[in-house]
Amino acid sequence: MRRWRVKGKTIDVSPNDLVMGIVNVTPDSFSDGGRYDSVDRAVEHALALVADGAAIVDIGGESTRPGAQEIPVDLELSRVLPVVEGVRRRSEVLISIDTRKPEVAREALQAGADIVNDIEAARREGMAEVCAEFGCGLVAMHMQGEPATMQETPQYTDVVAEVRIFFEERYKSLTHAGVHPEQICWDPGIGFGKTLEHNLALVAHLEDIRVHNLPMLLALSRKRMISTILGSQERGFLPHGTAALSLYGRRHGAQIHRVHDVRECVECFRLVQAVESFE
Numbered sequence: 657m658r659r660w661r662v663k664g665k666t667i668d669v670s671p672n673d674l675v676m677g678i679v680n681v682t683p684d685s686f687s688d689g690g691r692y693d694s695v696d697r698a699v700e701h702a703l704a705l706v707a708d709g710a711a712i713v714d715i716g717g718e719s720t721r722p723g724a725q726e727i728p729v730d731l732e733l734s735r736v737l738p739v740v741e742g743v744r745r746r747s748e749v750l751i752s753i754d755t756r757k758p759e760v761a762r763e764a765l766q767a768g769a770d771i772v773n774d775i776e777a778a779r780r781e782g783m784a785e786v787c788a789e790f791g792c793g794l795v796a797m798h799m800q801g802e803p804a805t806m807q808e809t810p811q812y813t814d815v816v817a818e819v820r821i822f823f824e825e826r827y828k829s830l831t832h833a834g835v836h837p838e839q840i841c842w843d844p845g846i847g848f849g850k851t852l853e854h855n856l857a858l859v860a861h862l863e864d865i866r867v868h869n870l871p872m873l874l875a876l877s878r879k880r881m882i883s884t885i886l887g888s889q890e891r892g893f894l895p896h897g898t899a900a901l902s903l904y905g906r907r908h909g910a911q912i913h914r915v916h917d918v919r920e921c922v923e924c925f926r927l928v929q930a931v932e933s934f935e
Contacts, residue, residue: 658911660871661838662750662793663770669841669871669911673925676712676752676914677705678877681735682719699742706749709922712771714914715739715764716754720775720848722807729759736760737767744768752795758782765790773914775799775848777826778835788834795841795873796830798822800849807849815854816861819844823867841871841912847879855881859901862909874910876901877917895920903928 660667667674679702702713717735718727736753743751744767752771753764758780761772770792777796778784787794798819800810812818823842831837844858844865858865862872876882882897883889895917902913902921906928915921 658869658871659838660793660841661791661836663765663791665770666838667750667793672906672911673929674711674912675709675918675921675925676714676873676912677702677708677710677918678914678916679705679713679715679739680719681715681717681739695738695742698739699746702739702743702749703747705918706747708919710749710918712750712752712912713743714752714754714771714773715743715769716773717760718755720803722803722847724803726803729757732757732760733763737763740764740767740769750793752793756780756783758786762786762790765792771795773797773843775803775845777822778830778833779826784830784833784835787830787839788836791836791839793841794830794835794839795843796823796826797843797848798845803848807847810849810851810854812850812854815850815857816864819858820865820867823865827867827870837868837870840868841873842866843873843875846874846876847881852881852884855879859905860908862905866909871911872909873912873914874902874905875914876905877915899924 657668658670660669679698681698705713715736717732740751751769752773753769754773755761756774756776772787772792773795775797846855866872877898882894898915899921903924
């Protein structure tokens, strides 16, 4: 059993098929910016993802697409807090707040969020301490550079080894700050300061980057790598590509799958589970 401590609850993530549905409350996210930028639409979308099978909804108010600029704390809070509160009033689903700002994390956790999903892996001053205080789940992601410039010239000598070293360093730092090891979940950061070849190497070697046998989240949804491999211009409309790579990740080390198209991913997992029951 692989466990994840999430705000007083212990989640069994060993089945490898926990789906996290994405709720972008932003005007400028790469594939769905502006679609859910009102509180009512965002809450209804989150609940629809739960109905489709999402075990977690991930609410984000700041775009981190390549080239994106950081927004002020107050603006991010104004976008996400009403949505966190609205979802919590109507559902017991696990809520993740997608933020790198400790101020936003604190208020979202107070409003009912259970998980902090941080593209900076809690490197910003105060974030690790907030996570330790609330005992929330923490998704610690690897990123080379910053969203504004990360895709300009990503370079590694050995991307698999370097991401593992990064996770080892974060483990030491986070636990030193009081975060319990079982609160931590790793995310290799597909598309965050990485070329197509870097991304593919990481997906192929998920177990090689896992540190201390902690859970692994894979966020492949609508990534440019899918349309590049398939030679398609329909970057935001290839749910079968996300599902196919998520299935690979499920069999090779990922327990949690962050996706836009929850139903397609859940149904693919169910089909494979049916076959696996006869193995």
